[in-house]
Amino acid sequence: MDLILLAEQILNGLQFGIMLFLMAAGLTLIFGVMGLINLAHGSLYMIGAFCAAAVAGWTGSFTLGLIAALAGAAAAGALIELVVIRRLYDKDHLDQVLATFALILIASEGTRWVFGSFPLFLDIPEALSGPVMLPGGIQYPLYRLALIGAGLGVAAGLFLLIARTRIGIQIRAGENDREMIAALGVDIDRLYTFVFALGAALAGLAGALVGAIQSVQVGMGEPVLILAFVVIVIGGIGSIKGALVGALLVGLTDTLGKIALPGLFGLFLDPAQATQVGSALASMAIYVLMAMVLIWRPTGLYGVRA
Amino acid sequence: MSRESVINWIVLAGLVAVPLWAHLSDEPFTITLATRAVILALAAVGLNIALGIGGLVSLGHAAFFGIGGYTMGILAHHAQTYTPVMEWPLLIEGTKSMPVIWGLSILFSALAAFLIGLLSLRTSGVYFIMITLAFGQMFYYFAISWAEYGGEDGLSIYVRNGFPGVNTLVPIQFYGLCLVALLIVLGFNAALARAPFGLALGAARQVPARVRAVGLDPYRLQLLAFTLSGAITGLAGALFADLNRFVSPTMFSWQLSGELIVFIIIGGVARLFGPVIGAVLFVVLEHWLGGLSDYWHIYLGLMLLGIVLFGRGGVIGMVAGRERSHD
Amino acid sequence: MTEPVLQTKGLCKAFGALRATDNVSIDLRPGEIHAIIGPNGAGKTTLIAQITGMLAPDSGQVFLDGEDVTRTPPPTRARMGLGRTFQISQLAMGDTVLQNACLGAIGATQRQWRLVRPALRDPELRDRAMAALERVGLSDQARSVTAELSHGQRRQLEVAVALTLAPRAFVMDEPMAGLGTEGSARLTAFLDGLRREAPILLVEHDMDAVFALADRISVLVYGQVIATGTVAEIRADDMVREAYLGEEA
Numbered sequence: 001m002d003l004i005l006l007a008e009q010i011l012n013g014l015q016f017g018i019m020l021f022l023m024a025a026g027l028t029l030i031f032g033v034m035g036l037i038n039l040a041h042g043s044l045y046m047i048g049a050f051c052a053a054a055v056a057g058w059t060g061s062f063t064l065g066l067i068a069a070l071a072g073a074a075a076a077g078a079l080i081e082l083v084v085i086r087r088l089y090d091k092d093h094l095d096q097v098l099a100t101f102a103l104i105l106i107a108s109e110g111t112r113w114v115f116g117s118f119p120l121f122l123d124i125p126e127a128l129s130g131p132v133m134l135p136g137g138i139q140y141p142l143y144r145l146a147l148i149g150a151g152l153g154v155a156a157g158l159f160l161l162i163a164r165t166r167i168g169i170q171i172r173a174g175e176n177d178r179e180m181i182a183a184l185g186v187d188i189d190r191l192y193t194f195v196f197a198l199g200a201a202l203a204g205l206a207g208a209l210v211g212a213i214q215s216v217q218v219g220m221g222e223p224v225l226i227l228a229f230v231v232i233v234i235g236g237i238g239s240i241k242g243a244l245v246g247a248l249l250v251g252l253t254d255t256l257g258k259i260a261l262p263g264l265f266g267l268f269l270d271p272a273q274a275t276q277v278g279s280a281l282a283s284m285a286i287y288v289l290m291a292m293v294l295i296w297r298p299t300g301l302y303g304v305r306a
Numbered sequence: 307m308s309r310e311s312v313i314n315w316i317v318l319a320g321l322v323a324v325p326l327w328a329h330l331s332d333e334p335f336t337i338t339l340a341t342r343a344v345i346l347a348l349a350a351v352g353l354n355i356a357l358g359i360g361g362l363v364s365l366g367h368a369a370f371f372g373i374g375g376y377t378m379g380i381l382a383h384h385a386q387t388y389t390p391v392m393e394w395p396l397l398i399e400g401t402k403s404m405p406v407i408w409g410l411s412i413l414f415s416a417l418a419a420f421l422i423g424l425l426s427l428r429t430s431g432v433y434f435i436m437i438t439l440a441f442g443q444m445f446y447y448f449a450i451s452w453a454e455y456g457g458e459d460g461l462s463i464y465v466r467n468g469f470p471g472v473n474t475l476v477p478i479q480f481y482g483l484c485l486v487a488l489l490i491v492l493g494f495n496a497a498l499a500r501a502p503f504g505l506a507l508g509a510a511r512q513v514p515a516r517v518r519a520v521g522l523d524p525y526r527l528q529l530l531a532f533t534l535s536g537a538i539t540g541l542a543g544a545l546f547a548d549l550n551r552f553v554s555p556t557m558f559s560w561q562l563s564g565e566l567i568v569f570i571i572i573g574g575v576a577r578l579f580g581p582v583i584g585a586v587l588f589v590v591l592e593h594w595l596g597g598l599s600d601y602w603h604i605y606l607g608l609m610l611l612g613i614v615l616f617g618r619g620g621v622i623g624m625v626a627g628r629e630r631s632h633d
Numbered sequence: 634m635t636e637p638v639l640q641t642k643g644l645c646k647a648f649g650a651l652r653a654t655d656n657v658s659i660d661l662r663p664g665e666i667h668a669i670i671g672p673n674g675a676g677k678t679t680l681i682a683q684i685t686g687m688l689a690p691d692s693g694q695v696f697l698d699g700e701d702v703t704r705t706p707p708p709t710r711a712r713m714g715l716g717r718t719f720q721i722s723q724l725a726m727g728d729t730v731l732q733n734a735c736l737g738a739i740g741a742t743q744r745q746w747r748l749v750r751p752a753l754r755d756p757e758l759r760d761r762a763m764a765a766l767e768r769v770g771l772s773d774q775a776r777s778v779t780a781e782l783s784h785g786q787r788r789q790l791e792v793a794v795a796l797t798l799a800p801r802a803f804v805m806d807e808p809m810a811g812l813g814t815e816g817s818a819r820l821t822a823f824l825d826g827l828r829r830e831a832p833i834l835l836v837e838h839d840m841d842a843v844f845a846l847a848d849r850i851s852v853l854v855y856g857q858v859i860a861t862g863t864v865a866e867i868r869a870d871d872m873v874r875e876a877y878l879g880e881e882a
Contacts, residue, residue, distance in 0.1 A: 037432045039564075087615050093432055094363050098571055099614040101564045105607030113601050222560060226443045229436035237432065280451045287444035291425050294437065298428045500751040502739045502758065509725045509736050516723035519685065520740030520798060521711035527745060 007138050009255050015144045017251020018151030022206035023228035024235070024243040025158060026199025032238030033174040033195050034089055039100035040080065041203055041228070042221025043107035048073040048204020049211035049220060050111060053120040062125035066208055073204020074197045081196040086189070104222070112218045119215035122208070147209055154202070155244060162240060171195060175238055230286055234293045236303025245301060250286050257285035314579045317586070321485060329478040337477040338549070343589040344484045345545045350569040350581030351491055352538030357567065358575045359504055360531040361511030365435050365563050366422065366442030370536040372449065372558035373418050374411035374543025379461040379553035381407055386464055404469040404483075407544055415540020416533050418445075423532035427525055439560060446558035460554025467548055474548075484545050488582070491538055496578050498534075507531050539566075568610060636699060637662050638802045638832055639715070644683055644693035646676075653679035654690070655856035661802055661832045666824065668835045668843045671853035672876075677836045678720065680853065681806050684834070685717050686710045698801060711740060716800030716831070718791040720807045724779050731775040733790055734762035737797030765796040769823065785816045792820070802832055809839040821845055844868075852876070 027041050051072030056065030080103060088096050124143045132142040162168035170191055173181045181188060207221065214220070231250050235242025262278030269277060293301065321344065328336035349371055356362040384391045384400025391398040401407060426437040450458050466474045474480045498504045510517045510524035517524050547553045556562075565588065566581075573584030595602035637660035646654040653676040661667050671677055682688035684695055686707040694703045697713055705713070724733050735752050738761035739745050744752075752758050766772045769789040774782065782790065788808060795803060808824070809817045821842045824833060828848075837843050843850065844864050851861040854876045860867060867873055 031432065037435060084611065084615070091614075093435060094357075094567075094571075095614050097363060097365060097435060097564075098567065099611055101568070102607040102610035102614070104564075105603040105610070109601045109603040109607070113604070223443070226439055226560065230440045233433060233436050233440065276453050280448055280453075283447035283451045284444050287440055290437070290440060294425050294428060299433075494749075497749045497751070500753070501749055502735075502744045502747045502752040502755070504748075505728070505732055505736060505752045506739055506745045508728065509733075512725040512727065513723045515687070515719065516725070516794070517736070517740075518687075518707040519711055519717050519719070519723070520737045520794065521708050521743070522736075522740050522745055523706075523708045530746070 004136070004138050005259070007134075007136065008140060009259055010252065011138075011140055011144065011148070013252035013255035014248065015147050015151075015251070016255060017248040018148055018155070019206050019210050020224070020227055020231050020251055021155060021244050021247035022151060022202045022209075023224055024231040024247050025155070025240055026202040027225075027228055028232050028235070028238055028240065028243045029171070029195055030199045031232075033171055034085075034192055036085065036088060037093055037096050037100070038085070038199075039097060039225065040103035040107065041199070042223075042225030043104050044073045044077055044200040044203040044221070045207035045224055046111060046216075046218065046221040047076050047107065048201075048207035049122070049216040050115060050120065050207075051204065052208035052211055053122040053216040054115075056122055057120070062123070062212075065122065066205070069204045069208030070201045073207070074201040076204075077200020078193055078197040080200075081193050085196060086192065089192070108218050115218075117218065119217035122211040122216055124212045143212065147213075150209065154205070158202075158240060167191075167194065227286070230290050232300070233290055234300055236300025239300070239302035242300055242302030249289065253286050253289050254282075257282040261285070310577060310579075313583075317579055317583060321582075321586075325478060325481050325485075334477045337481050339589055339593060341477070341481045341484055341549050342546075343586045344481070344488050345542050345549060346566075346569065346589065347582040347585035348484070348488045348491060348545065349539045349542035350566045350585050351488065351495060352535050352540075352542060353566045354535075354570050354575070354581050355495060355498065355538070356528075356532050356535035357570055358580070359499055359511070360507050360528055360535075362427075362528060362532060362535075363435050363567070364438045364532070364535070365560070365567070366438030366440070367536070367539050367566050368558050368560060368562040369422065369442040369445045370415040370419055370539040371543035371546065371562060371566075372445055372553075372555070373415045374540035374545075375547035375553040375557040376449065376455070376543075377411040377414050377540070378407050378467070378544040378547040379463060380455060381410065382463045382467055383455065383461050402465070402467045404467045404474070404548070407467060407548075408541055411540045411544035412537045415543070416537035419536020419540075420529065420533045422536075423529045427528050427532065439563065442558065442560055442563050446555055446560070449555040449558055456554070458555060460552060460556075463547070463551045463553075466551055480549070484549075487541065487545065491541075492578060492582070499578070503527070503530070571610075571613060635663050637696075638698060639684070639804075639834060640696040641680075641684065642694045642696070644680065644690045644695070646679055646683060646688065646690050652676075652856045654683065656693070657853070657856070657858055658693075659834075659851050659858060659861070661834050663832055664828055665848040666828050666833045666835055666846045668837055668847035668850045669853055670837065670840070670843055670850060675853040676856040677853055678806070679856075681717075681804060681836060684804055685715065708740075711798065711800075712743070714798075714801030715804060716795040716798040716802070717804040718795050718806060718808055720810060720836075722787045722791050724787060724790060724794075726778075726780040728779055729775065730766065730771060730777050730779055730782065730790060731759075731762055733779055734765050734775075734793050734797055735759070737765070737794040738762045741798045761797050765793040766790075768796060769793045770819075784811050785813065788812055788816070788820070792823075800831055802834065803827070804834045804836075806836050807838060808835070809837055809842050812839075817842055 023041065023045060027038060030036055030038055048069035052065035052069035055068035056062050084099060084103065088099055128143040128146050130142055131139045132145060134140055162171055170181055170186050173184060174191065227250060231243060231246040234249060235246030261282040262275045265274035265278040325337050325340045353364065353367045356364050380391065381400045382402055385402045391400055422441045426434055429437060455461055468474055469483060472479050472483060506517060506522050507527045510527050514524045543557060569584030569588055570581045572587055573580030591606065595605055639661040642658050644654050644657040657680060669677055679688065683690045686705060694701055697710060697715060702710055731753065735758050738758040739752065741761065742757060744758065763772060766775055769792050771786060771789050771793060774786060792808060809820060812820060817839055824846055827833065847864055849861060849863060850867045851858050852867065852873050859876060860870050860873050
């Protein structure tokens with residue numbers, strides 16, 4: 001196989017994975033601290049993308065768009081947490097699934113109502129457009145490279161936040177023992193709202209960043225949400241490290257599967273058939289990965305054993 | 307007679323009377339709506355074995371619905387194009403016979419449910435929810451990329467399949483078939499809930515430690531429940547495909563999985579007819595609110611939030627983890 | 634000497650630095666009630682969990698009828714004849730009393746794969762369940778929803794479910810917990826007769842019951858068995874008095 005193509009695909013996989021990490025990190029934090037399964041996390045991703053596209057379209061500034069995405073998604077997250085989500089912490093998972101499913105319906109239709117059914121487009125900023133030449137003669141879009149960088153930066157920031165700051169200590173305490181954070185004199189309500197808004201902001205940021213390379217439309221969040229679930233199942237619920245490892249594994253498996261499997265079947269099938277069978281199976285690759293992890297470690301790579 | 311059985315009889319009478327009335331006053335669209343409601347109810351009744359008795363919150367039942375649908379689509383597609391489904395290692399021809407299609411739909415969806423259950427039942431709680439959702443999505447993407455059977459566009463079947471002794475092209479007769487299927491499955495569910503298996507499964511949801519202590523394995527009980535559940539939802543998928551004479555990847559969509567749970571919750575988890583009432587209400591709302599506003603899902607969402615947040619827990623109280631095992 | 638029905642050899646289980654079970658070797662012989670006593674935190678619950686298979690020991694073995702069941706999962710141990718009751722009642726609160734007893738009968742007969750005929754119309758299941766309820770004095774409550782039972786009645790139902798299994802050995806985790814004087818006395822009388830059917834490994838805090846019932850007593854302190862003997866021997870043991878009984882006297 002062409003090495004340059006392979007390198008390109010690995011970079012694509014990293015870029016995809018790191019965006020999945022932004023989604024999965026918020027989800028896994030919310031689950032770890034509050035014990036909540038949030039199906040509406042994909043809606044926050046969508047809200048971020050729409051905020052970015054609307055503001056960037058209006059002002060012409062990608063940076064302002066990103067700020068709007070972060071602020072909009074965080075605000076939406078805080079609002080949802082205050083109005084709905086905090087009533088769900090004591091309920092069982094079925095209630096959480098239903099209520100957050102209802103939130104998806106409301107958010108999606110609401111967005112369609114405001115913005116219509118046609119996709120919006122978010123342009124890549126001038127400074128980051130065009131390809132860049134990497135060592136080894138690999139031409140790669142600068143924007144995608146910037147995504148990898150930005151994502152890694154956010155990941156590092158998140159690890160620092162949790163490892164080094166006061167709020168991080170509270171989050172870690174909350175994951176271990178809810179009564180302990182109360183004993184520490186922490187305002188639990190505020191901590192929960194903060195964690196939810198933080199997760200929402202990460203999702204919104206991912207939505208905005210990805211929105212510039214895909215179209216911004218209603219329903220864009222849920223496929224990403226489900227992939228983020230796969231990431232969490234692989235990495236283990238509540239573990240940020242697991243989310244990072246899982247996200248990169250899923251990103252790489254998906255992108256590499258899409259080029260490797262048709263090639264593999266090309267060895268013993270005719271090209272047209274090989275492409276068909278290969279791509280059909282490639283679409284299943286990450287789920288097969290998830291299944292293998294489940295057989296090996298039902299609680300995920302970094303999950304706590306129950 | 308208890309209040310619940312009164313409601314059941316009223317629903318049953320409505321399921322017979324309304325389509326008959328529509329037939330006599332020549333309103334085929336109403337019959338189609340009723341057929342849709344009955345088939346969706348069948349799918350949800352299937353899910354209710356896992357969810358209602360077993361407490362297994364599966365967010366991936368669209369997988370089985372889609373497998374049933376595609377089983378019908380593929381067999382009928384080959385029959386209408388006069389091509390074999392496969393020639394090697396053995397020759398399999400397509401078919402337009404409903405009994406054969408139903409049998410195979412049940413078989414394949416049961417097999418898929420068994421395999422998915424085998425893996426996902428190793429976990430519980432949120433893991434189970436996320437994993438079933440993910441496997442459902444796997445089938446969705448697989449169907450999209452399966453170009454031979456229409457990929458994203460799906461498959462059209464030109465003539466509805468046949469059932470011996472019934473003219474399935476007449477809406478009311480096809481409706482009758484679907485209703486009979488629903489009633490048979492409801493009867494099976496009613497028996498199942500009281501049979502030793504149902505009793506043990508319900509106990510495995512409430513007090514797994516006790517179930518193990520009397521020599522029963524919750525995992526195996528849940529695996530059979532999940533398999534039966536998937537098989538019935540698969541049958542509903544085959545009927546749904548026949549109703550629309552069309553299958554597409556949307557039959558695998560995660561929204562459908564969510565809606566099936568919604569039917570059960572609207573109607574009441576603990577009730578035999580809960581999913582039926584939920585599905586009928588959903589189809590009526592979809593038709594009525596959908597006619598009033600393009601954005602009717604907002605109202606559905608608000609209604610659902612209301613039920614979950616302020617429903618006094620009564621409707622949902624039966625499901626896993628609600629009852630406390632000690633005082 | 635007759636072969637023990639149930640036996641542990643050198644069971645060890647540690648949680649971090651805490652040795653919850655430290656080299657515990659005990660046995661249960663036919664026809665006897667062997668009581669395990671000890672202060673809270675002595676490791677009684679951990680020991681029961683290992684005997685019933687809910688928890689795997691770090692080392693040591695568990696034998697049931699001479700067969701090594703250390704790695705055998707709880708359902709299999711139950712089928713081999715280990716009947717247990719729980720310290721905190723494990724009952725399906727939404728089901729009726731009869732259904733709860735019937736669950737035991739289903740386990741005993743392995744009829745869980747019967748999908749159609751109602752469990753309560755199966756004469757064998759029904760008779761087994763009713764017989765057990767009758768023995769503990771709950772047959773009048775058979776149709777009641779379990780959640781409506783008093784605490785004492787729930788404790789009786791716990792015992793009834795174990796009875797439906799007709800086990801080779803009983804393991805009872807504080808069956809008297811929360812019972813009043815009268816309830817304890819009735820259950821004591823009942824267990825007294827039950828030992829002829831199958832021996833009972835009894836973990837209990839109620840000392841009156843223990844001294845009235847036990848053929849032998851083992852004292853567990855900090856995960857270790859510090860003494861085993863008859864009621865008289867244990868009462869006379871200085872170490873036991875100091876470590877445990879002294880507090881209660």
